Amino acid sequence: MSSNDLYIEHFGLTERPFTLLPDPEFLFWSEPHKRAFMVLEFGVLSQAPITLISGEIGTGKTTLIQRLLGQLEEDITPGLISNAHRSRGEMLQWVLNALGVEANPRMPYVQLFQKLTDFLISEYAASRRVVLIFDEAQNLSREALEEVRMLTNINSNKDVLVQLILVGQPELRDMVLAPNMRQLAQRVASSFHLPSMNHDVVKDYIAHRLRVAGGTGEEFSDAASTLIFQATAGIPRLINQLCEFAMLYAWTDGSKVVSENIVQSVLQDGVFFGAETLHEDGKLENFQVLSLRPEERVPPEEKAG
Known part of the structure; x- marks a missing residue:
């Protein structure tokens, strides 16, 4: 059994909610x-x-x-x-x-x-x-x-x-x-x-895909959804990538809810490359880079010096 199968079972889902393949069944009508x-x-x-x-x-x-x-x-x-x-x-x-x-x-x-x-x-x-x-x-x-x-x-x-x-x-x-x-x-x-999606739409988008996949739509906390919006600039493909990793992390932690801390762990571990591409494109100029590993992050006071 793969890790994907395990997190699907862990959350009581029928399929992966955040696959990257274009699937009309998951289309969110914003x-x-x-x-x-x-x-x-x-x-x-x-x-x-x-x-x-x-x-x-x-x-x-x-x-x-x-x-x-x-x-x-x-x-x-x-x-x-x-x-x-x-x-x-x-x-x-x-x-x-x-x-x-x-x-x-x-x-x-x-x-x-x-x-x-x-x-x-x-x-x-x-x-x-x-x-x-x-x-x-x-x-x-x-x-x-x-x-x-x-x-x-x-x-x-x-x-x-x-x-x-x-x-x-x-x-x-x-x-x-x-x-x-x-x-x-x-x-x-x-x-x-x-256009890309705003904060409220991102929250609804995540809940929609979870419900289509057999979930309740409440598997992500509001704070987690906010951080996902900030880290992805509201772009669905990047949201899917980050949410998938967050659900895997939640499964390994034994958590039934994806919290802000879990999303932050994904970003800090550097497994989500999407944030880096957004920074290169200038779309996240005001968002602190969280995808760097702890040893690579420089405190603000050191940057100022």
């Missing part, structure tokens, strides 16, 4: 998440040429995509592209692969584009629309984004054959709003930026 999903649904239903969703790393964008894919109507043919490469020919190949269209990667670009066009027309003839979702779209070059925009040229004035959903980190918005990407920006019909 107000921003509700609005982001509404924008996604509206984009599909209104046949928007391009819908854009942005958010910090780990704010739940991929989970929202998985939820959307799980409830699309039968007249929608989806294609999910998560790790498209930047070069021109490869972009089309990624799109064709996502749609299940076989094509020789050695084909000239024009023939690959024709393959895609033929597929879109055949789907349209069968009364289906194609929705292409580009996750982690901030990794695309400006040239690749421009090529993605050109896919919307296949649409006629009245008929929509393909819709695009761009999902990525905040820099994606900056890329789209750049002066040389004006044509792309003008085709974005709806967009939403998913």
Whole structure:
């Protein structure tokens, strides 16, 4: 039996509440998440040429995509592209692969584009629309984004054959709003930026995931939730990481409640790397680094000297 199994049994849970895998069953509907999903649904239903969703790393964008894919109507043919490469020919190949269209990667670009066009027309003839979702779209070059925009040229004035959903980190918005990407920006019909969670939402988020996993939602003290919020800047993925370690520590201590001291022990032992990345990004400028080991921490008076 693994340590994960033991802490699940220790807390009377049915499964791990803080797994890092995007799981729509655990989706916590904060107000921003509700609005982001509404924008996604509206984009599909209104046949928007391009819908854009942005958010910090780990704010739940991929989970929202998985939820959307799980409830699309039968007249929608989806294609999910998560790790498209930047070069021109490869972009089309990624799109064709996502749609299940076989094509020789050695084909000239024009023939690959024709393959895609033929597929879109055949789907349209069968009364289906194609929705292409580009996750982690901030990794695309400006040239690749421009090529993605050109896919919307296949649409006629009245008929929509393909819709695009761009999902990525905040820099994606900056890329789209750049002066040389004006044509792309003008085709974005709806967009939403998913922020990190505030203190009260973090507390509710932790309780929600515990209840979904068979718990009471009260396995973390209020003080522990506050410290978790401070250490993670309200980013769900980091909250999951820190909560998982805290529950393991509570199990080893024989405690049925995760206290502030237990969370602080996790931070002091340096097993939670998330706080370090936030400090590097400048998101925790006013939060004391607790992830250093005791011998590495310097008292304030020594720093001042």
